[in-house]
Amino acid sequence: MVHKGKKEKILSKVIVVTSGKGGVGxxxxxxxxxxxxxLRGHKTxxxxxxxxxxxxxxVMGCERxxxxxxxxxxxGDANLSQALIRDKRIENLYIFPTSQTRDKDALKREGVEKVxxxxxxxxxxxxxxxxxxxxxxAMTALYHADSAIIVTNPEVSSVRDSDRIIGILAAKSRRxxxxxxxxxxxxxxxxxxxxxxxxxxxxxxxxVKDILxxxxxxxxxxxxxxxxxxxxxxPVILDPQSPAGRAYDDxxxxxxGEQREMRFMLPERKRLFGGLFxxxxx
Amino acid sequence: MSLxxxxxxxxxxxxxxxxxxxxxxxxxxxxxxSGPDFLPLLQKELLAVVAKYIAVKDDMIHVTLGKxxxxxxxxxxxxxxxxxxxSKMKAATA
Numbered sequence: 001m002v003h004k005g006k007k008e009k010i011l012s013k014v015i016v017v018t019s020g021k022g023g024v025g026x027x028x029x030x031x032x033x034x035x036x037x038x039l040r041g042h043k044t045x046x047x048x049x050x051x052x053x054x055x056x057x058x059v060m061g062c063e064r065x066x067x068x069x070x071x072x073x074x075x076g077d078a079n080l081s082q083a084l085i086r087d088k089r090i091e092n093l094y095i096f097p098t099s100q101t102r103d104k105d106a107l108k109r110e111g112v113e114k115v116x117x118x119x120x121x122x123x124x125x126x127x128x129x130x131x132x133x134x135x136x137x138a139m140t141a142l143y144h145a146d147s148a149i150i151v152t153n154p155e156v157s158s159v160r161d162s163d164r165i166i167g168i169l170a171a172k173s174r175r176x177x178x179x180x181x182x183x184x185x186x187x188x189x190x191x192x193x194x195x196x197x198x199x200x201x202x203x204x205x206x207x208v209k210d211i212l213x214x215x216x217x218x219x220x221x222x223x224x225x226x227x228x229x230x231x232x233x234x235p236v237i238l239d240p241q242s243p244a245g246r247a248y249d250d251x252x253x254x255x256x257g258e259q260r261e262m263r264f265m266l267p268e269r270k271r272l273f274g275g276l277f278x279x280x281x282x
Numbered sequence: 283m284s285l286x287x288x289x290x291x292x293x294x295x296x297x298x299x300x301x302x303x304x305x306x307x308x309x310x311x312x313x314x315x316s317g318p319d320f321l322p323l324l325q326k327e328l329l330a331v332v333a334k335y336i337a338v339k340d341d342m343i344h345v346t347l348g349k350x351x352x353x354x355x356x357x358x359x360x361x362x363x364x365x366x367x368x369s370k371m372k373a374a375t376a
Contacts, residue, residue: 156300163308167315200295207301211308 012120015127016145016183018169020161022132024153025190028226028236030129031059032245033149035235036252038093042124045084048098049141050131051106057097060087061233071099074111080118089238094123107140116144134168143174147184147255150214153191154203159211162187166214186217188251193222195267205265218251220244221264321345328358337363 017030027050034046047070048056057063062085068078087093096119099106119126130141142148148169152162169183170176176183189208196202209216225242229235237248243264250260325345332338342361347354 156304159304160308160311163311167312171315197297200297203297203300207297211301211304 012123013125013146014116014120014144015125015147015149016130016142017127017149017151018130018138018142018165019132019151019158020134020138020165021153021158024151024158025220025226026132026151027056027059027129028230029149029151029188029190029220029248030056030127031235032237032248033252033255034060034093034095034125034127035087035090036237036249037125037127037256038087038090039237040252040256041092043092043094043122044125044127045094045096045119045123046127046129047096047119048129049107049137050129051098051137052100052102052104053131054098054100056129057085057095058233059230060095060235062087062095062097063233066097069097069099070115071101071106073115074106074108080115089234104136107137109140112140112144134164138165139168139172142169142183143172145169145173145183146175147186149186149188149217150212151188151190152208152212154189154193154197154205154208156203159203159208163212166212185214186255187212187214188217188220190220191222192219192264194265198267205262216262217254218247219262219264220247220251321347328360332360339363 015033017026017033019026027048030046034044037044046056046060048054049070050056051071054066054069057066065085068083070083072078073080073083083096085095085097087095116126126144128141128145131137142165148165150162150165152158166185169185173183175181187209189205192205193202197204205216205219221243223236223242223244225239226236226244229239229242229245236242236245237252239245247264250263253260325343328345329338329340329343332343338360342363344357344359346357346359348357
């Protein structure tokens with residue numbers, strides 16, 4: 001992009017958090033990533049694309065502050081600044097809630113495009129929290145993506161659905177349509193249990209990497225603290241006690257180009273001083 | 283569990299079964315989706331043209347898009363119907 005005028009133009013990046021399968025941790029990941037990027041000083045907005053089943057607001061702890069939503073802005077009933085909710089804990093972080101309407105086609109193509117163009121002018125990172133499935137909402141969420149975080153559980157149905165989504169990203173995204181550089185793909189393995197992998201009960205990181213052949217961004221261990229985070233409406237990355245939170249922090253750092261060794265690949269109790277530091281991974 | 287162990291002695295963990303099953307099913311699914319949308323129509327139209335001159339059936343034309351190194355290869359296989367007289371003659375000369 002060109003540098004013009006007094007305000008330096010932002011090079012913005014649209015990131016879709018997607019998976020195909022439901023319940024694998026898309027919203028948790030969206031919330032954690034948005035918070036992590038904002039904590040590092042990047043102006044970030046996280047958008048809920050799950051029209052009809054709004055939940056990002058709850059996970060982000062701003063459910064009582066929703067006045068206008070995505071669909072209101074698309075229909076011209078409100079402007080963007082009225083609908084964006086500014087996070088009270090983290091500077092540079094904004095939440096864009098969706099509507100509870102049952103109208104499936106409320107996300108009109110031109111409307112979404114206009115909103116994305118507007119957001120690109122203002123934000124460094126635009127995180128699109130995709131709904132499950134491969135219907136209109138999921139297709140719209142991934143259409144504008146420059147990068148994709150493919151959230152996958154080490155489990156057959158999740159891996160298969162991720163593979164499907166990877167195929168769709170390569171064929172139906174804006175970048176694919178315009179024959180631009182393909183969407184940058186990142187694999188995020190969530191709900192990982194090193195102990196069960198050791199026992200041969202769960203697909204390992206390498207298994208999933210082999211099957212999907214997408215570069216690994218991070219491994220998020222199965223952790224009780226994720227439920228605690230959504231219970232209280234605090235992105236799990238803000239909990240320094242949480243192994244999942246630390247794993248998300250690593251993933252965000254890697255996303256920004258930092259080198260960080262993969263953690264949480266081995267059962268914790270095997271480590272020295274396991275009793276002191278390790279138990280949180282269970 | 284014990285019956286399972288009987289059929290899959292020791293080393294076959296459920297995770298490795300999962301991996302194998304996934305690799306097989308995804309290999310199939312990827313072939314189906316990697317082709318461009320026009321292939322079925324191309325196959326149909328080719329069949330119509332060929333059928334004007336040769337008696338071919340639906341399943342005798344196969345159109346696939348494959349890869350050879352860096353180039354894409356459009357492969358069209360047309361199975362010819364067996365000519366009874368010709369084959370008989372061949373058999374006679376042999």
